[in-house]
Amino acid sequence: MSVVPAQQSGGGGGSSGLYDVLELVLDRGLVIDAFVRVSLVGIEILKIDVRVVVASVDTYLRFAEACNRLDLESGPNKSPGLPEIVGEVTESGARGKSKGALSGAAETISDAFSQARGEGEKESQTQSRPRARKAPARRKEEQE
Amino acid sequence: MSTYVYGITASSHPALPEDATGVGQPSLPIRLLTAGELTAVVSDAPEDLRPKRRDLLAHQNVLAEAGVAGCVLPMRFGSVADDDDAVTQVLQERQEHYLERLRELDGKVEYNVKATHVEEAVLHLVMAENAEVRALAEANRRSGGGSYDDKIRLGEMVAASVKAKESDDAQRVRSELTPTAAAVSVGPESTGWLLSVSFLVARDEAEHFVAAVQQIRDENPHLELRVNGPLPPYSFVEPGPAEPAGSTAGADAGAQ
Numbered sequence: 001m002s003v004v005p006a007q008q009s010g011g012g013g014g015s016s017g018l019y020d021v022l023e024l025v026l027d028r029g030l031v032i033d034a035f036v037r038v039s040l041v042g043i044e045i046l047k048i049d050v051r052v053v054v055a056s057v058d059t060y061l062r063f064a065e066a067c068n069r070l071d072l073e074s075g076p077n078k079s080p081g082l083p084e085i086v087g088e089v090t091e092s093g094a095r096g097k098s099k100g101a102l103s104g105a106a107e108t109i110s111d112a113f114s115q116a117r118g119e120g121e122k123e124s125q126t127q128s129r130p131r132a133r134k135a136p137a138r139r140k141e142e143q144e
Numbered sequence: 145m146s147t148y149v150y151g152i153t154a155s156s157h158p159a160l161p162e163d164a165t166g167v168g169q170p171s172l173p174i175r176l177l178t179a180g181e182l183t184a185v186v187s188d189a190p191e192d193l194r195p196k197r198r199d200l201l202a203h204q205n206v207l208a209e210a211g212v213a214g215c216v217l218p219m220r221f222g223s224v225a226d227d228d229d230a231v232t233q234v235l236q237e238r239q240e241h242y243l244e245r246l247r248e249l250d251g252k253v254e255y256n257v258k259a260t261h262v263e264e265a266v267l268h269l270v271m272a273e274n275a276e277v278r279a280l281a282e283a284n285r286r287s288g289g290g291s292y293d294d295k296i297r298l299g300e301m302v303a304a305s306v307k308a309k310e311s312d313d314a315q316r317v318r319s320e321l322t323p324t325a326a327a328v329s330v331g332p333e334s335t336g337w338l339l340s341v342s343f344l345v346a347r348d349e350a351e352h353f354v355a356a357v358q359q360i361r362d363e364n365p366h367l368e369l370r371v372n373g374p375l376p377p378y379s380f381v382e383p384g385p386a387e388p389a390g391s392t393a394g395a396d397a398g399a400q
Binding site: 019020025026027028030031035038057059061064067 | 220224233264271290303342375381
């Protein structure tokens with residue numbers, strides 16, 4: 001979506017960017033063997049392999065339901081890259097569903113991702129679909 | 145009192161603001177330890193340091209602030225030395241190595257790109273491209289959703305297509321952005337994204353990099369790209385054999 005890169009000005013501050021850099025702060029960076037590192041118990045959750053989650057019966061059922069709900073008239077007969085499709089997706093709250101697909105145990109972190117995405121989404125909603133329902137995104141933010 | 149280390153920079157590096165603070169609650173004041181041509185950005189280490197949101201942010205913010213004035217080699221979160229002397233000793237012992245890294249990374253910053261699918265847009269694509277999926281979905285719909293087995297069959301087909309798209313898209317985003325970067329480092333797989341990859345970008349090339357990202361967004365409405373940067377070069381501090389396992393899968397690919 002049309003989000004300007006976060007933290008353009010020096011990289012400080014925003015906590016919404018934290019979850020996206022978490023992996024870097026915790027997992028990259030210089031390690032010096034003469035120094036001790038703090039224990040990271042509980043953080044390994046980031047490493048869960050997405051493929052395990054995708055190939056589950058739950059996912060199949062969910063995809064099947066999602067396909068049933070898709071408006072076929074606007075699907076195969078139109079070029080899939082058309083912007084209206086993005087609008088549609090935004091409006092029907094795909095955010096919550098894709099979270100369902102791709103998250104397993106990493107629920108908290110995914111929520112944070114969703115929140116960050118929701119922010120960007122709101123921007124594009126205001127631009128392209130002023131009447132779009134915003135309630136789902138907002139509810140999510142309040143939970144945070 | 146043990147010493148928390150944020151990063152290493154050149155001693156010619158401009159000082160941080162007087163009141164800069166880092167990890168701990170309340171935040172502990174930042175100090176600079178200099179040995180020869182190197183300076184370590186440190187603070188006292190809190191007794192019960194854990195990877196909490198607040199401390200992770202503090203670590204990141206100190207590095208971001210220090211990085212504005214010039215290259216800083218970022219430490220991984222949670223690096224604690226016995227005391228200040230242990231830090232300056234490391235600076236002395238490995239001065240040549242760190243100076244070389246600072247020279248190499250000078251004027252360059254890291255941009256991390258994470259890609260996810262916009263699910264319904266991807267499902268549209270899958271249906272549009274695959275007549276069999278389309279027919280099955282339509283049949284299920286007519287019969288009020290289809291039987292359990294029908295659903296599983298449809299879902300499995302869709303999941304396979306989505307998965308194939310994930311890896312195609314990941315590959316494509318990576319290769320389209322690589323020409324604008326000095327180095328590339330592929331991040332771990334996770335449930336949060338279909339691609340996480342870091343690019344080392346010269347500051348004065350950043351504009352091109354950001355434009356390239358925007359172009360991918362414009363051309364792929366089914367992809368969501370989240371860009372974080374400029375960041376300290378977390379993924380590019382150690383290209384040598386001392387490299388921590390798992391942090392570098394693609395660093396070699398982009399080394400040149």
